[in-house]
Structures are given as C-alpha cells and as structure tokens.
Amino acid sequence: MSELRIESVTVEVAGRTLVDSVSLRAGPGEVVGLVGPNGAGKSTLLRTCYRALRPNSGRVLLDGTDIRRLPARQVARTLAAVLQEMPSDFGLTARDVVAMGRAPYRRAFQADSRDDTEAVGAALASLGVAELADRRFDRLSGGEKQRVLIARALAQQPSVMVLDEPTNHLDLRHQLDALRLVRTLGVTAVIAVHDLNLAAAFCDRICVLDQGRLLADGPPEAVLTEELIAEVYGVRTEVSRHPAKGKPHIVVLP
Numbered sequence: 001m002s003e004l005r006i007e008s009v010t011v012e013v014a015g016r017t018l019v020d021s022v023s024l025r026a027g028p029g030e031v032v033g034l035v036g037p038n039g040a041g042k043s044t045l046l047r048t049c050y051r052a053l054r055p056n057s058g059r060v061l062l063d064g065t066d067i068r069r070l071p072a073r074q075v076a077r078t079l080a081a082v083l084q085e086m087p088s089d090f091g092l093t094a095r096d097v098v099a100m101g102r103a104p105y106r107r108a109f110q111a112d113s114r115d116d117t118e119a120v121g122a123a124l125a126s127l128g129v130a131e132l133a134d135r136r137f138d139r140l141s142g143g144e145k146q147r148v149l150i151a152r153a154l155a156q157q158p159s160v161m162v163l164d165e166p167t168n169h170l171d172l173r174h175q176l177d178a179l180r181l182v183r184t185l186g187v188t189a190v191i192a193v194h195d196l197n198l199a200a201a202f203c204d205r206i207c208v209l210d211q212g213r214l215l216a217d218g219p220p221e222a223v224l225t226e227e228l229i230a231e232v233y234g235v236r237t238e239v240s241r242h243p244a245k246g247k248p249h250i251v252v253l254p
C-alpha cells in the first residue's frame, strides 16, 4: 500500500489560477473523496497526480518521492487513473481496452504472459463486464464503458487509484458496486465524486474544493454540514445521520 501526498500544488493556465496551493494526503488504504461544484478544479488537481499536468508550483509525492522523479513505468505500476476521457481508438474490444492496463508490466513486442491474461480476466469479472469482453468498446453504453475503464485500472494492479467521477454514467447499483469495489481492494484512492451521499458513505475523508481552493478536509460527518454545502453549492439542505451507518445523509430542500 502506498501514500499519495499533494503538497501546495498550484496550477495556472493563461493567467487564471485553477488550483490554488492545495495540500492533501491519502494515507495507505485511505479513500479520499474530492467534492466541489463544476469548475472547482477537481479534474485539474487530479491531472497533476497522474502526471498529465505539471503544477506551476508544489509537488505530488508517491511514498515520499516526487512523481516527476520516478520512472514512468514505476509510476504506472503503482498508480492507476480512471479518467473521464474515453479511449477513441477505433475497433478495440473491451478486452483490448482492459489489456492496456498491463502495458507497464510488458516488454516491447512481448506477448501477453499468463499473469496478464489472468489479471485481465479477473478485472473484467470483478466489474461484471466479462460478457462484454469481445464487444467493441466504442459501441458500449456510457455505463458499460465506464466499468470497462475501471477494469482497466484494476488490471494495472495499482496500490493507488485516482478516479475522476468514475460513477457519473452508472446506475444506482453499479455506482454502489464500483465504490464498494474500490473500498474492498484496499487501495489508496482519491475519487472526485458529485454525489455527496455516495461520498459520505464510501470515503474516509472528504476534501472540498471551491474555485481552486481547499475549503475543508476531514471525515464526512465533520465536513458535510448544512452551512458548508450552502456556502459552496448555494443550496439549502437538511443533513441528518443515516440511521444504520451513522454517516451524514443529505437531502436538498426546494
């Protein structure tokens, strides 16, 4: 298990500060939810974690080492990202897409090893998409694609996962299944989630981002208050405790 630490990360694009000196830590096995309104900077912050974007200042540390100093292959074996962008390669099957997750373990021109085949099969099965394996990825539904992309990340056998709204195309049951799966894997995870109730139910900590700044960071019951939600989202809510789990349960008031 690994630790992911974001240290005073600032991202500026064309003179605008999209992420403003954000620090947060996901300890080994911890699931951290990143919430905040559209445009808050969640995706931008996550991009700095998988090296798609270089921060203007600050660093992202994987087990104490700046990810910019680690070999790409090592980062890819440790950290998997589930992004909102879909692979657009024409004609790939779902299995082909999941098999991409094995690239960090393969040498150039080497055929799939038995480990690769097993990891791909297990990942397809755990997301319930084994029966889609031979279908064309570009013809799957949004929710099916999303589950295949989570399977690709699993095939990578990461110890850290960064997920950008991995549940937004999923129906209720598959949302729960996907987040439950991330939990049961025991990986360190940072997940951008829209649904505050889902975030409260599945995350150890919630970080709230607004206009690029980190407004709150703590356990769901400390962070998801009526006051904070009103301030950040501009909506009135009633927050109670879930009767069974004791987690905050948020109802939006008209």
Ligand code: ADP
Pocket: 013, 014, 018, 036, 037, 038, 039, 040, 041, 042, 043, 044, 045
């Ligand atoms: P979120 O994921 O929280 O909805 P984003 O990180 O996608 O927010 O975006 C934060 C802000 O940065 C938005 O206002 C968005 O329009 C802007 N933004 C994102 N990427 C770029 C870019 N490459 N160039 C300019 N502005 C960008």
Ligand code: MG
Pocket: 042, 043, 044, 164
């Ligand atoms: Mg986003």
